[in-house]
Amino acid sequence: MNLAGNLAGKRILLIVGGGIAAYKVLELIRLLRKEEASVSAVLTAAAQHFVTPLSVQALTESRVCTELLSLTDENEMGHIQLSRAADLLVVAPATANLLARMAAGLADDLATTVLLATDKPVLAAPAMNVRMWQHAATQANVALLAQRGVGFVGPDEGPMACNEYGPGRLSEPPAILAAIAAALHPPRPLAGRHMLVTSGPTHEPIDPVRYIANRSSGRQGHAIAAALARLGARVTLVSGPVTVPDPAGVAVRHVETAEQMLAACTASLPADAAICAAAVADWRVAGTAAAKIKKVPGAPPPALALATNPDILATLAAPGPSRPRLVVGFAAETENLDANATAKRARKGCDWIVANDVSGDVMGGEANEVHLVTAAGVEAWPRLAKEEVARRLAARLADHFAGSAA
Ligand code: CTP
Numbered sequence: 001m002n003l004a005g006n007l008a009g010k011r012i013l014l015i016v017g018g019g020i021a022a023y024k025v026l027e028l029i030r031l032l033r034k035e036e037a038s039v040s041a042v043l044t045a046a047a048q049h050f051v052t053p054l055s056v057q058a059l060t061e062s063r064v065c066t067e068l069l070s071l072t073d074e075n076e077m078g079h080i081q082l083s084r085a086a087d088l089l090v091v092a093p094a095t096a097n098l099l100a101r102m103a104a105g106l107a108d109d110l111a112t113t114v115l116l117a118t119d120k121p122v123l124a125a126p127a128m129n130v131r132m133w134q135h136a137a138t139q140a141n142v143a144l145l146a147q148r149g150v151g152f153v154g155p156d157e158g159p160m161a162c163n164e165y166g167p168g169r170l171s172e173p174p175a176i177l178a179a180i181a182a183a184l185h186p187p188r189p190l191a192g193r194h195m196l197v198t199s200g201p202t203h204e205p206i207d208p209v210r211y212i213a214n215r216s217s218g219r220q221g222h223a224i225a226a227a228l229a230r231l232g233a234r235v236t237l238v239s240g241p242v243t244v245p246d247p248a249g250v251a252v253r254h255v256e257t258a259e260q261m262l263a264a265c266t267a268s269l270p271a272d273a274a275i276c277a278a279a280v281a282d283w284r285v286a287g288t289a290a291a292k293i294k295k296v297p298g299a300p301p302p303a304l305a306l307a308t309n310p311d312i313l314a315t316l317a318a319p320g321p322s323r324p325r326l327v328v329g330f331a332a333e334t335e336n337l338d339a340n341a342t343a344k345r346a347r348k349g350c351d352w353i354v355a356n357d358v359s360g361d362v363m364g365g366e367a368n369e370v371h372l373v374t375a376a377g378v379e380a381w382p383r384l385a386k387e388e389v390a391r392r393l394a395a396r397l398a399d400h401f402a403g404s405a406a
Helices: 020-034 053-060 068-074 078-084 096-104 110-117 130-134 136-147 173-184 219-230 258-268 312-317 337-348 386-402
Strands: 011-016 038-043 088-094 122-126 156-159 165-169 194-199 234-239 251-254 273-276 283-285 306-308 326-333 352-357 370-374 377-380
Touching: 011 020, 011 110, 020 038, 020 053, 020 088, 020 173, 038 053, 038 110, 078 110, 088 096, 088 110, 088 173, 096 110, 096 122, 096 136, 122 173, 130 136, 130 165, 194 219, 194 258, 219 234, 219 273, 219 386, 234 258, 258 312, 273 312, 273 386, 312 326, 312 337, 326 337, 326 386, 337 352, 337 370, 337 377, 370 386
Parallel strands: 011 038, 011 088, 088 122, 194 234, 194 273, 234 251, 273 326, 326 352
Antiparallel strands: 156 165, 283 306, 352 370, 370 377
């Protein structure tokens, strides 16, 4: 990988954990400085048994921080500024203990406080005894951190200082350097593409204070919008009422009803792809009451007359000059998942259907188990966190557009 110019001027905050491999960070700092990156460093108390602040300071040519309190003495917001001033935080070596403290969200020293306070990407290079690495606790911590967006490089496999053999060695400094370059310059295969995503439920008013809704949280659709934006797409997210925050780097149009959602979608065209993840209400109340419906003692409950809502997915998928090149729908099914989803794909006229079984805890939950239905057939994905489903779907979209002409 040619790194020339790639890292010049980039600000790396190196967080050095206490492990026998800590000496390798001196070589990493040397490589980073050669690439003209600026490096500042935080050493944990344990790290100082393996490398001295003085040697790190000499190589980084900047002040090395070790104490939370000395930093706070200097400036009330020191640790916040330290974490925000960097382009990337690199934890090397990331010991089992440091990973556990990161996963738990502890802030009991400067290193963990900075990691908790940062809004910048974090790359971790684990190093520890092979059994500590393979321990279920460490693996669960790594999985949790990866789910939260922490990147990992290594560990490598090989003979270890403790006379054991296996995964646990700190990656070599050139490999960590390459991972740093990749983290700072993530691929943007969807750059120049416009992706339209619908998400969340719709609220269909009965009167000014009551509405019909469903259990959709918007987590899946919002995660898809975020994943597409991370791949460089310009994303318009048309969202029903949700409590999840607007994803970063995405243009969000907030709507309440299915009719408003359709209007916002058509106003957002043209788009290269439309991904309809919203749980749109199939019906709205015909003749919404202008004033709150009063409860009259002794009177029968009011009857609600329903009207059919427009089908946003079918509308976007209908042939025409403004049809997005790829239209993706979701199918929430409680039985005959593949057969119903395949039939739905044909009925709605869309290209792909992401089908999920909602008979369990999917709606509003953390994970999703989906089947992707395309013209080529049905592909079963394993049970994954909704963020991971989103990442995979975004990668599939990127592959699709990479394989088709502009
Ligand atoms: N959808 C839509 N507009 C609607 C209803 C659904 O855009 N008015 C979209 C959803 O966003 C989803 C797909 O259609 O992508 C499937 O929705 P679903 O409710 O599962 O299917 P239905 O067509 O309503 O069929 P059924 O309820 O019979 O399963």
